[in-house]
Amino acid sequence: MNQAKLSPIRQQRQRSFTLRQRLPHWSTLLLWAGALLVMAGLLLPTVYLLIRAFETSEAALQIFMRPRTWVIIGNTTGLALAVTAVSALIAVPIAWLTVRSDLPWRRFWAVVTPLPLVIPSYVGAYLYISALGPRGALQQLLEGLFGITRLPSIYGFTGALFALTLMCYPYMLLSVRAALMRMDPSLEEASRSLGHNATTTFWRVVLPALRPALGAGGLLVALYTLRDFGAVAIMRFDTFTRVIYLQYSSFDRSQAAFFALLLIGLTLVLVTFEAQTRGAARYAHASGAVARPPTIIALGRWRWPAFVFCALIVSLSLVLPLTILIYWLVRGLLAGEQMGNLGSAVWNSLLASGGGALVTVLAALPLAVLVVRRPGRFTALIEQMAYSAFALPGIAVALALVFFGISYARGLYQTFAMLLFAYAILFLPQAFGALRTSLLQIHPGLEESARSLGYRPPQVFLRVTAPLMRPGLLAGASLVFLTAMKELPATLLLAPLGFRSLATEIWSAVSEAFFARAAAPALLIVLLSSVPMALLSLRERRGMS
Amino acid sequence: MSLVSCEGLSKAFGPTCAVDQVSMTIQPGEILALLGPSGCGKTTVLRMLAGFEAPDQGTIALDQRLVAGPGLHVPPEERHVGMVFQQHALFPHLNVGLNVGFGLRGKARERQAQVQAMLKLVELDGYERRMPHQLSGGQQQRVALARALAPNPAVLLLDEPFSNLDADLRTTLRVQVRTILKQLGTTALFVTHDQEEALFMGDRIAVMQAGRLEQLARPQELFLAPATRFIAEFIGLAAFIPATVTAAGLATELGTVAQAIDAPVGTSVDMLVRPDDLELSADPQGNARILRCTFRGGDFLYDVALASQRTLRCVCNHVHEFAPDTRVQVTLAPGHPLAWFHPLQ
Known part of the structure; x- marks a missing residue:
């Protein structure tokens, strides 16, 4: 009986061996075809915008020469730089205090300070506006107490800087914290034994050793700011994303397309700049494992000022927005705000994010398999491109797809499929990263032994690789799911007519200043975004113990 | 007249007593090997000498100057001790030359000359511009030695400096390091758990076990007249x-x-x-x-x-x-x- 079961595999094996002399296995061809298709899709928005700009090169040049264009470039880069700088000023002290000092309630601050990550920028901006803006909670409070009817305006650069910094600094905080925890304590001891005191050692050894983490965290913050649409739109500050959206709404197409291209250019310049400056000094520890945990430094009389600093940042970035959110929610409920639409918005959000997660993971799969299992110059290029999609601003991709749809794919324009395509482009890096990591953990020997036992590549993939990759597939899919749930600009521009998701619901309510109506969907989004954050902090704590 | 002297050093971490009433002296120009199984407290003794830990009891004098005792703790940067770490601890953002010159003060020309002299001493002249990660493990450890020796420390502390290297390299490097230390007449404390290394490096050997100093003697004496059963079994086959x-x-x-x-x-x-x-x-x-x-x-x-x-x-x-x-x-x-x-x- 065993013999009968075994024999077909053997025959197949011989057959495939003779076939392999002539051409690669069909599954290999399928893999490459899939990967090339995904790459083409990835390039489509940028290439299309480029072609468009060339076709109307005269008009494009004219736009480029306008002073207004340069004001927007200045606004955008200025805001990105300012948000990054202020984030560093917040993140570095908090990271150092929570890892290296005897700050009171150290563990509590370590858990709480990264939490503002769960607030999407448009939700945060809406909450700050409704708290600190005209007729906001603060003004009403002050009017009741002191009769103050006007506050300094929060709109514009100040508001955008304020909101974005308080929502972005955790990116830098997390990367600096991780670097501080990994740092070899003997570096500082070496410096001390060479005659430098604690302060000099911080400036000459600790801070330079943190540079890669600051660079990586700074890149995340600056990219977030460049791509952000929600906060700048709500704060009415003219950066590229807001101007592109306004022009799109007023049907000034060629200018919007050209601005989208400029914005992509700006993000790519930033990514290359960061990679260049990192260049010469690689900071990997030759030894890898650190034997000892970080040493704790007594703050002395600075203990309580440091405590106040942490408390201030947390109350501005977390307590204030959440209080305001609950305030609006309660007020809305008391005023009989209708929650009827919420059900369909939740359903649409789930549908779009679920579909987006599925499509994105499927798109990332061939890329990850090729990059990990067939390392080479071309697959290295694939890897770089997959990650560079991270620099693509949602609004630019969405706009490119809108124009592409109108001109070449009428049937797809304003369909669900187009929205999923945009999600796949925007969130490919996250899915790719998760799949790549899980594939790297699967030893190729497992696949090879399955091959030597008579299975052909597609069978090996289904029976060995895929089951082992399941955690990675799930992680990638849930990451994309939760990010897509928060996505605003592409959903606004590409969703079918009448499609209302949680994100668009908040947007339309806030645009019309119905603050109470936005509260319930905003709370739902914040709660959903908390899930990956909770997992992340669990993992960090497990890593520490 | 001893260069390093500890009296009754004790140190506990929580309930565990890491170092228990250790007294020892190191003579000028002597290399003392501190030997013991892992967890015996030898590294804690070294870190107390360097000033990274404060003893709970006892005193430490370096070069006739009291640096640790009741109510006294001179910070590491004022002790003038050199230290070579197990994982070399080279500053990853600085090249070899800047690493070696890190502890030097004074005019740029003089510092540069000292860096050159030190690199020549460890046979790495011409490597100033390299970054630490571009060096092999043995070269990294030699740079770490040059860096620790550059400011002319009163005493050099070496914390299992060869344990991260492979066996061959370890043997050649220890010959090199001993030759350099003897050539400069450096006073050194060398911590190791490897008795062969201790026998090779140490003019005298201090054996520690469970926080206590069991015996401090010349290698031959440890072998022929071990003070305790532990030493008899620890050194050589018994x-x-x-x-x-x-x-x-x-x-x-x-x-x-x-x-x-x-x-x-x-x-x-x-x-x-x-x-x-x-x-x-x-x-x-x-x-x-x-x-x-x-x-x-x-x-x-x-x-x-x-x-x-x-x-x-x-x-x-x-x-x-x-x-x-x-x-x-x-x-x-x-x-x-x-x-x-x-x-x-």
């Missing part, structure tokens, strides 16, 4: 055979050894017998049987079973080879007084 004190000497299963010891007649003691204290000869009526034979290149190491079922180990040069189960005659021929201990209860 076996104990019971003996009784008689008027003629010490009576053992292998005959009487003519050695007078300071104990009344009739006392039972355990004698320390090392493989080279025994001689083997083929003898069908012999008092022992070969259990196992290990060829060690230059010689054979035999495990032999005595009539009492006690096993001993003896070394024979590579001319004689006995197969397992061969009957042999084992004779005690130490050529020096044997160390002895009171039997374990």
Whole structure:
């Protein structure tokens, strides 16, 4: 009986061996075809915008020469730089205090300070506006107490800087914290034994050793700011994303397309700049494992000022927005705000994010398999491109797809499929990263032994690789799911007519200043975004113990 | 006049006592090896000398100056000690030249000259522009040595500096390091758990065990006259055979050894017998049987079973080879007084 079961595999094996002399296995061809298709899709928005700009090169040049264009470039880069700088000023002290000092309630601050990550920028901006803006909670409070009817305006650069910094600094905080925890304590001891005191050692050894983490965290913050649409739109500050959206709404197409291209250019310049400056000094520890945990430094009389600093940042970035959110929610409920639409918005959000997660993971799969299992110059290029999609601003991709749809794919324009395509482009890096990591953990020997036992590549993939990759597939899919749930600009521009998701619901309510109506969907989004954050902090704590 | 002296050093981490009443001195120009199994407290002693830990009790004087004691803790940067770490701890953002010059003050030209001199000393001249990650493990450790020596420290502390390197490199590097230290006349404390390394590097060796200093002596002395059973077993191969004190000497299963010891007649003691204290000869009526034979290149190491079922180990040069189960005659021929201990209860 065993013999009968075994024999077909053997025959197949011989057959495939003779076939392999002539051409690669069909599954290999399928893999490459899939990967090339995904790459083409990835390039489509940028290439299309480029072609468009060339076709109307005269008009494009004219736009480029306008002073207004340069004001927007200045606004955008200025805001990105300012948000990054202020984030560093917040993140570095908090990271150092929570890892290296005897700050009171150290563990509590370590858990709480990264939490503002769960607030999407448009939700945060809406909450700050409704708290600190005209007729906001603060003004009403002050009017009741002191009769103050006007506050300094929060709109514009100040508001955008304020909101974005308080929502972005955790990116830098997390990367600096991780670097501080990994740092070899003997570096500082070496410096001390060479005659430098604690302060000099911080400036000459600790801070330079943190540079890669600051660079990586700074890149995340600056990219977030460049791509952000929600906060700048709500704060009415003219950066590229807001101007592109306004022009799109007023049907000034060629200018919007050209601005989208400029914005992509700006993000790519930033990514290359960061990679260049990192260049010469690689900071990997030759030894890898650190034997000892970080040493704790007594703050002395600075203990309580440091405590106040942490408390201030947390109350501005977390307590204030959440209080305001609950305030609006309660007020809305008391005023009989209708929650009827919420059900369909939740359903649409789930549908779009679920579909987006599925499509994105499927798109990332061939890329990850090729990059990990067939390392080479071309697959290295694939890897770089997959990650560079991270620099693509949602609004630019969405706009490119809108124009592409109108001109070449009428049937797809304003369909669900187009929205999923945009999600796949925007969130490919996250899915790719998760799949790549899980594939790297699967030893190729497992696949090879399955091959030597008579299975052909597609069978090996289904029976060995895929089951082992399941955690990675799930992680990638849930990451994309939760990010897509928060996505605003592409959903606004590409969703079918009448499609209302949680994100668009908040947007339309806030645009019309119905603050109470936005509260319930905003709370739902914040709660959903908390899930990956909770997992992340669990993992960090497990890593520490 | 000693360069380093500790008196009654103790240090506890929570409930565990890491270092317990350790006193030692290091003479100028001497290399003292601090040897012990991992977790014995040797690194804590070194870190107290460097100033990274404060002793709970006891005092430390470096170069006649009290640096740690009740109510006194001179910070590491003011102690003028050099330190070489297990994981070399080179600053990853600085090149070799800047690493070596990190602890130097003064005019740029003088610092540069000192950096050059140090790199020449560790045979890495021409490497100033390299980044640490571009160097091999041995080169990194040599840069770390140059960096620690550059400011002319009063004493150099080395914390298992070779333990992250592979065996070959470790041997060549320790020759190099000892030559350099002796050439400069540096006073050094060298922490290791590897007794071969300690025997090679140390002018004297301090053996620690469970936080206590068991013995501080020249290597030969540790070997011939170990102060405790622990040291006897820790250094070299050791076996104990019971003996009784008689008027003629010490009576053992292998005959009487003519050695007078300071104990009344009739006392039972355990004698320390090392493989080279025994001689083997083929003898069908012999008092022992070969259990196992290990060829060690230059010689054979035999495990032999005595009539009492006690096993001993003896070394024979590579001319004689006995197969397992061969009957042999084992004779005690130490050529020096044997160390002895009171039997374990």
